[in-house]
Amino acid sequence: MEPVVIRTERLVLTMPTLADAESSTRLLQEPVMGTMLATLPWPYTLADAQTYLGEVAPAGWESGEGLSWAIRERDDGPQLGNIAWRPSRGDVGFWMGAPSRGRGYMSEALRAVVSWVFTTSPEVDRIGWEAVAGNVASARVARAAGFRYTGVRPVEVEFRDGTRPMGWHGVRLRADDGSPHPGWPL
Numbered sequence: 656m657e658p659v660v661i662r663t664e665r666l667v668l669t670m671p672t673l674a675d676a677e678s679s680t681r682l683l684q685e686p687v688m689g690t691m692l693a694t695l696p697w698p699y700t701l702a703d704a705q706t707y708l709g710e711v712a713p714a715g716w717e718s719g720e721g722l723s724w725a726i727r728e729r730d731d732g733p734q735l736g737n738i739a740w741r742p743s744r745g746d747v748g749f750w751m752g753a754p755s756r757g758r759g760y761m762s763e764a765l766r767a768v769v770s771w772v773f774t775t776s777p778e779v780d781r782i783g784w785e786a787v788a789g790n791v792a793s794a795r796v797a798r799a800a801g802f803r804y805t806g807v808r809p810v811e812v813e814f815r816d817g818t819r820p821m822g823w824h825g826v827r828l829r830a831d832d833g834s835p836h837p838g839w840p841l
């Protein structure tokens with residue numbers, strides 16, 4: 656499918672491109688990214704970014720199996736973070752570079768992506784989320800976007816070393832109105 660642009664009050668979400676390679680490499684080399692993002696190659700290199708941006712992200716849009724957006728403050732601005740909806744897995748994944756955290760950007764981006772998915776995909780009734788248990792920042796983003804906490808168990812997406820650490824799991828249902836639910840371990 657054709658890449659889609661999503662606009663929010665403060666952000667514009669567009670397909671990441673090779674022009675984002677150097678800045679996203681710098682942001683993704685932060686150690687917490689390796690700890691929290693299961694399939695991110697580690698240590699992360701410019702070549703990894705070029706493969707993702709030049710091959711994986713465009714192929715995901717082409718097949719419709721993995722839709723990823725760079726998060727920017729304006730159309731020609733640098734990539735601050737990334738968010739992906741993976742219809743094949745039925746879940747979302749995201750990261751925000753350290754300099755742009757704590758402004759509510761990821762919560763805003765996630766709400767917009769959830770709304771876009773439910774609006775454009777009538778067959779989708781639920782969107783999954785998971786994080787390594789203890790990833791409070793990610794869980795707060797999911798809670799703020801109206802996800803329900805569904806429990807702690809090993810993550811479904813295997814880490815790059817073949818392990819499945821304990822994870823927190825959540826789901827956003829189409830029928831939900833997007834307001835926060837109780838029950839999160841936060």
Ligand SMILES: CC(C)(COP(=O)(O)OP(=O)(O)OC[C@H]1O[C@@H](n2cnc3c(N)ncnc32)[C@H](O)[C@@H]1OP(=O)(O)O)[C@@H](O)C(=O)NCCC(=O)NCCS
Pocket residue numbers: 687688691692748749750751752755756757758759760761762763785786787790791792793795796799
């Ligand atoms: C998780 C992450 C995407 C949050 O991005 P962000 O843009 O800072 O998120 P927001 O500003 O929308 O903040 C959302 C909530 O998290 C809280 N938060 C942000 N950073 C936090 C931290 N380090 N510890 C605890 N809470 C934190 C905010 O206070 C806010 O809480 P509230 O909604 O209850 O007020 C970012 O920290 C990140 O990329 N971390 C590393 C990669 C990662 O963990 N990705 C998710 C994998 S599942």
